[in-house]
Amino acid sequence: MSASEATPITAPDAPVLDEDPFSDENIANPYPLxxxxxxxxxxxxxxxxxxxxxxxxxxxxxxxxDYARFTTQGGVGMSDIRKPGAWRPRSPITEWDxxxxxxxxxxxxxxxxxxxxxxxxxxxxxxxxxxxxxxxxKGRIDGVADVAEAFVLDVxxxxxxxxxxxxxxxxxxxxxxxxxxxxNARLQAALAKxxxxxxxxxxxxxxxxxxxxxxxxxxxxxxxxxxxxAGTAPLHVRTFFRAxxxxxxxxxxxxxxxxxxxxxxxxxxxxxxxxxxxxxxEEALRLESPAQVMFRTTTQDVELGGVKLRADTKVGYHMxxxxxxxxxxxxPDRFDVTRQTAGVHRAFGAGAHVCxxxxxxxxxxxxxxxxxxxRVKAIEPDGExxxxxxxxxxxxxxxxxxxxx
Numbered sequence: 001m002s003a004s005e006a007t008p009i010t011a012p013d014a015p016v017l018d019e020d021p022f023s024d025e026n027i028a029n030p031y032p033l034x035x036x037x038x039x040x041x042x043x044x045x046x047x048x049x050x051x052x053x054x055x056x057x058x059x060x061x062x063x064x065x066d067y068a069r070f071t072t073q074g075g076v077g078m079s080d081i082r083k084p085g086a087w088r089p090r091s092p093i094t095e096w097d098x099x100x101x102x103x104x105x106x107x108x109x110x111x112x113x114x115x116x117x118x119x120x121x122x123x124x125x126x127x128x129x130x131x132x133x134x135x136x137x138k139g140r141i142d143g144v145a146d147v148a149e150a151f152v153l154d155v156x157x158x159x160x161x162x163x164x165x166x167x168x169x170x171x172x173x174x175x176x177x178x179x180x181x182x183x184n185a186r187l188q189a190a191l192a193k194x195x196x197x198x199x200x201x202x203x204x205x206x207x208x209x210x211x212x213x214x215x216x217x218x219x220x221x222x223x224x225x226x227x228x229x230a231g232t233a234p235l236h237v238r239t240f241f242r243a244x245x246x247x248x249x250x251x252x253x254x255x256x257x258x259x260x261x262x263x264x265x266x267x268x269x270x271x272x273x274x275x276x277x278x279x280x281x282e283e284a285l286r287l288e289s290p291a292q293v294m295f296r297t298t299t300q301d302v303e304l305g306g307v308k309l310r311a312d313t314k315v316g317y318h319m320x321x322x323x324x325x326x327x328x329x330x331x332p333d334r335f336d337v338t339r340q341t342a343g344v345h346r347a348f349g350a351g352a353h354v355c356x357x358x359x360x361x362x363x364x365x366x367x368x369x370x371x372x373x374x375r376v377k378a379i380e381p382d383g384e385x386x387x388x389x390x391x392x393x394x395x396x397x398x399x400x401x402x403x404x405x
Contacts, residue, residue, distance in 0.1 A: 161214015
């Protein structure tokens, strides 16, 4: 039965939220809004931006995985990349649905198999030891600059096979996550800041700049072998360049912040670091989801949780809200490193489009957090932490810490 012949949906329309999730206040502290959003209904229509927001855990999983009703073809950001005025080409992995997506993902998974990622462990751990030693020598550190950035901005570009100055990685990442949200003042400021870099950014991801042995080079080789559509290799490299850096640094920073603020939880981690460092990172991803929202587009009028969503309309599933849904989690606002969250939280998405780089993020986090936590008795807050205002990314700008040895 075609969409036009489908039985009309008689469910009530979604309640209307006349509030901007991307205001300065809500970006700085989104959780009061997320609670209101969840309690209003399984989906709400965000009047200022004309999209449906989903903040409950179960419904977020449906939107993320049911590509027949909630397609990625219109892009994973708020704007529809199929319509006039689109500002970028489609990602050849995150913005295609099966069966096209299945073929491309299979080719990428050969390049980034668990066996390949395991070969990076030694280099990651070696750099993690250097970062931890340098942090201990300082004693009072910025957990963002001295740990998360010092580690990730060194190891990930090397395995990808690109030579990029750290500051430029940060600037282009901030632009990327602002562009996934609304065209607001925050995005315009990011565009102005990065405009001088854009020609360089496009060029640095081309074949001639790939370093030998990196998986960026292997992506181009896979295109040569016909495993990807011609001309898509630079877009694949760009996707991984973004996916392997910004959200991982955000997750490591949030883990350090939460462990510093909860010494009882740090004590639990230190009792069994091999297991509990992994748990702490997953729990931090749940509590402070780095990617706060991703978008899909309804393919027809659909019913979600008993409310009707109109066809051809953007739907944002807010991972930051879903991961604190009391329908899924007991005491959802509490940091609990014994909580079993891996594979359940929505920070990596769900379904066919679940994050392909999650193994890399976990290995990066386990390496640097392990190296640091083995060397300290405690980590203490040493000033006010500050969040960076980005439309769709929850990441720290500054994290003053004192390391106790």
